[in-house]
Amino acid sequence: MGFDVHVLGTASARPTNRRDVSGSAVKCPDGIAVIDCGEGFQSRFSHQRKMLKLHEKGTTLKPGNVDVLLFTHGHLDHTWGALPWMQTMSLDHRETPLLILGPSSKPVLDALISGSDLPADTPPSELARQWRSWHSLGANNSGLSFPTRWILGDVAEQRWVELDAQTGKAVALESMPQPAGWSSCKIEALQTHHSVPSCAWAIKQVGKRGKFDRLRAAELRLTEQQRMSLARGDDVTLENGDRLNASSFRGQSGSGLSVILSGDTAEGAPGLLSTATPTLLVHEATFLEAQSDKADEHLHSTVAGAVRTAQQMKVNHLALTHYSSRIKDLETVSNEIDTEGASLHVVCLNDGDRLRIAEDASVSHLTFTQEGWSKRNMSPNR
Ligand SMILES: [Zn+2]
Ligand SMILES: [Zn+2]
Known part of the structure; x- marks a missing residue:
């Protein structure tokens, strides 16, 4: 069945009339992974589900099939929709366990393990802080109809810690847990470079x-x-x-299919450059070349920077997202895509778009129109 990536928000921190903040759902043979969950995510997820029912009979996107929620970092445009969405799933009597994973830092993990207060300079974007507040607002085993596991990691060190939503206690884990019941796909955290602890997420089919x-x-x-x-x-x-x-x-035997979603990152993220080449890379492209100083300052990528990263990774299929609100027209984005004759195919994403990776590793871009999705094989940009 391959992979079906649903892109449910292509704006950066500030939503626009046509773009919402970050959130994606990746449907793979084992289940669904949600990557980031900005404000209003649940409405976008259920709208996408409704459109599938309407236009693609037999293709489902059930919240109950989401086994794992992956955060790329703690900026609110990537996290603020998670708690209300979990509460809705609880109202719907969800029973399936939900695994929740996100990046943190060594000092925070140390404090969690030793049971001491978080360091005084811990910013609001720290996931440990946000998760604790959500736990106190009911995201725990007595408040939700389904069991949750909350795991934070120092991605560079691959050190993982589980937070108990009931007691607030933290225990060190031997390795990052995989979603319950998954057998043919696995998840990997890859170190990126942003202004707060951050990572990209790879979802890959495990080769036989x-x-x-x-x-x-x-x-x-x-x-x-x-x-x-x-x-x-x-x-x-x-x-x-x-x-x-x-x-x-x-x-x-045979390399499996894989997709990587970068989250927010400066170009050339270490975890991206050191991992196996994925079938598809979804990478942020917050700024145009004219704002490259802003990209450097806030540790984001420009369009050209995302393309350079993809070329270094030897990726064949790249999809761009997370545009600054200054970008009004995707024409300006595609004008800055220069693949220099490489075998790299690039598309610019809009909200509601899908990326399909077929069993034969071909990738198609499905653009959403009011009549449903129109499918194009990803082909050279010009
Ligand atoms: Zn962002
Ligand atoms: Zn960010």
Whole structure:
């Protein structure tokens, strides 16, 4: 079935007549992930659902199928719609558990673990502060009809902490949890560069297990028992102390589909440049070239900066979003897309648009019109 990315807000901090603040839903074979949840998100989600019912029979977008809510950072244009949306799902008697993940910083995680007060200079955009206030407003197991897990991470260090919405206590986790019941897709947090702790989110299909590397096992003269351990997925320590990583004995057969949503970031985010090339990158492009000083000051990207990042990542499909309210016309955005003959296809998103990644890794851009979505394969910009 591939992926269906629903773009439900393409404005930056200030909404305009035609654009709302950030929020996206990615439907993958295992369920739905919501990435950011700005003011009014629930109305946009239910409007999109209604339009699907009307124009695309058989395609659903049920809030009950949202298994995970991923925040790219704590700026309010990315978070302020989450609590009311959760309360509506509770009114609708949702029972499915919801996993909630977001980036934080080392000092905040340290304070949470030790049970001390948050550092005095902790800004309002800190997710730990916002989540605590939501917990006190009823986003907890007695206030909601469904169980929630609240996980904060220092993304650079891949250190994850779970907050108990009932007691306020925090415990360290071994690794970032995946949504309950997901088996063919997984989620990854990638470090970005913004004025507050931030990350991009990758949703990727996990490749099928490849064949066991028997040749290498033979070259290393492994015993039958060692081979069996590695084949099972258990690491093995040799007599000379060398450690053999089980995963290195199994390749991935066929690379899975993947989509990355950048959130707010300056160009060249470290986590984006160091990750495997995704099938599709949705990247912010807050400013035009004329405001590149503003992009540098506030750690956002320009259109050209987003394109440069995509080229460095060797991405073939790039979709731009999160425009400053100064951008009135997407023509001005597409005028600044220069792909220099690279095999990069770029589209500019509007609210309600969809991006479909098919099983064969082809990507199409579905633009919303009052008659429904019109589909175009993503093709060279000019
Ligand atoms: Zn933003
Ligand atoms: Zn921001």
